[in-house]
Amino acid sequence: MEKLSIKLAEGKISYLSGGQGKNMILLHSLNLSAKSWDPVFEPLAQKFTLYALDMPGHGDADKPSQNYLIEDYAQSVITFMDKLNIDKAILCGNSVGALIAVEMAASYAQRVEKLILVGCPARDSWERMERLVLSALSFDAEGNPRPFSMGELAMSFAHPTPDLLNWFNQERAKAGQWVKKTMIAISLYDVFPKLPLVQCPTLVLFGTKDILREKEKVLLQGMKGSKSALIEDAGHVPQVDQPEAFYKEVKHFLECNEIV
Numbered sequence: 676m677e678k679l680s681i682k683l684a685e686g687k688i689s690y691l692s693g694g695q696g697k698n699m700i701l702l703h704s705l706n707l708s709a710k711s712w713d714p715v716f717e718p719l720a721q722k723f724t725l726y727a728l729d730m731p732g733h734g735d736a737d738k739p740s741q742n743y744l745i746e747d748y749a750q751s752v753i754t755f756m757d758k759l760n761i762d763k764a765i766l767c768g769n770s771v772g773a774l775i776a777v778e779m780a781a782s783y784a785q786r787v788e789k790l791i792l793v794g795c796p797a798r799d800s801w802e803r804m805e806r807l808v809l810s811a812l813s814f815d816a817e818g819n820p821r822p823f824s825m826g827e828l829a830m831s832f833a834h835p836t837p838d839l840l841n842w843f844n845q846e847r848a849k850a851g852q853w854v855k856k857t858m859i860a861i862s863l864y865d866v867f868p869k870l871p872l873v874q875c876p877t878l879v880l881f882g883t884k885d886i887l888r889e890k891e892k893v894l895l896q897g898m899k900g901s902k903s904a905l906i907e908d909a910g911h912v913p914q915v916d917q918p919e920a921f922y923k924e925v926k927h928f929l930e931c932n933e934i935v
Contacts, residue, residue, distance in 0.1 A: 676716055678735075683754050686737025690755075691727040694720030697788070698764040700752065701727040702772030704794070704831075704912055705857055706820070706847045708734025711769070714918035715925075722926070723765070728755065730772075732853030734846070742856055745771075745864040749778040756786060767791040767925070769912060771861055778864075781872035790877040791925060794911045796861065797890035797897075803862040810858060820847045820854040831911040833884045839915075870897025877901040878928040882909030882916060902928060 676693040691709045699719065701712045709727035719725055729736040731743060731751055743751075752775065756764065765788050768776035773795035780787045798806065813821055822844040828835040831843075847854060877898050881888040883905050895901050904924040909916035 676720070680735070681755065681758055683751065683758065685731060685739045685741075685751060687735075688731065688737075688751065688755055689729045689735035691716065692725060694723050694725045696723045698761050699723040699725050700756075700761075700764045700766050701725060702752070702766065702768035702775050703727070703730065703733070704770035704772055705861070706843065706850060706854055707912070708846055708849070710734070710846070711912060711915060715914045715922050718918075718922045719925070722929075726755075726759075726761075726764075728752065730775075730857075732856065733850045738851070738853060742859075744860050745774050745778050746782070748775045748860070749782065752779060753783055753786060762786070763788050765789040765791070765929070767793065768795075769793040769914070770796065771857055774861065774864055774866060777866055777869050777873060780875055780877075781869040784872070784874060787875050789929065790873065790875055791880060791928065792877065792894065793880045793913060794882065794885050794887055795866075795879065795890070795894055796887055797866055797893050799867075800865065803864075807858060807862040810855075814855050818852045818855045820851070823847065829910075830886060833882065833908055833910040833916045867893075867897060870894065871899070873898045873901075876928075878925070879903045880906065880913070880921075880924060882906045882911065882913040884908065884910045885913070887911065902931075904928065 680687050680689040703711045708729045712727040732738045766776040773792040780790050828840050879894045906913040906917050906920045914921045
């Protein structure tokens, strides 16, 4: 695994890369960075050439001068692919990363080979606005995120620990105001009209303890022919909670679709 970076028009994009085989791009969840894929990076790298990106504003990526919508995040991944001469890739996105992956599959279908949506939000407009309002107390007056408590961490991870909490809060602080900016982008994005535009083989993956698991049915209905899988005893970031089970489900899906 190598930590690399590339300069795009909107700033530096940092990423982890390694492995061999077909290209797979990993897109992380809100608050986090490419490091959230560390638990499954090495096994996936045995089969694929991996690119785990820090989204603009997150991790070691630059913070753009303008606000980003989900469409802008998707365009930044396409620009990244162009820079590295990646014609087509398997996309695996977690949470907001899953929304970015849906946008790419809907708007840049020729660039997406397969789609793996991990903990994908599928909220209607009221639910999105409600979540944004309820999150207001999570930020200070300057818009920087406040540290999570162990109880708050338990909403995303099945087995919160002090070490996990410390890492999560470090990642959250590093993103700074871009946590809130990205939450706003999520609240403005309507995924439902995009789902029927997704034509590639798609896996909808949830942890059994993910609070968004109830959205599995609407995602499957929206993307005809998509498959689903559940990871036992895992939350919203199942690749961290249960990396072996996560890899098993991803590998099975890709084998069934003649990728591995």
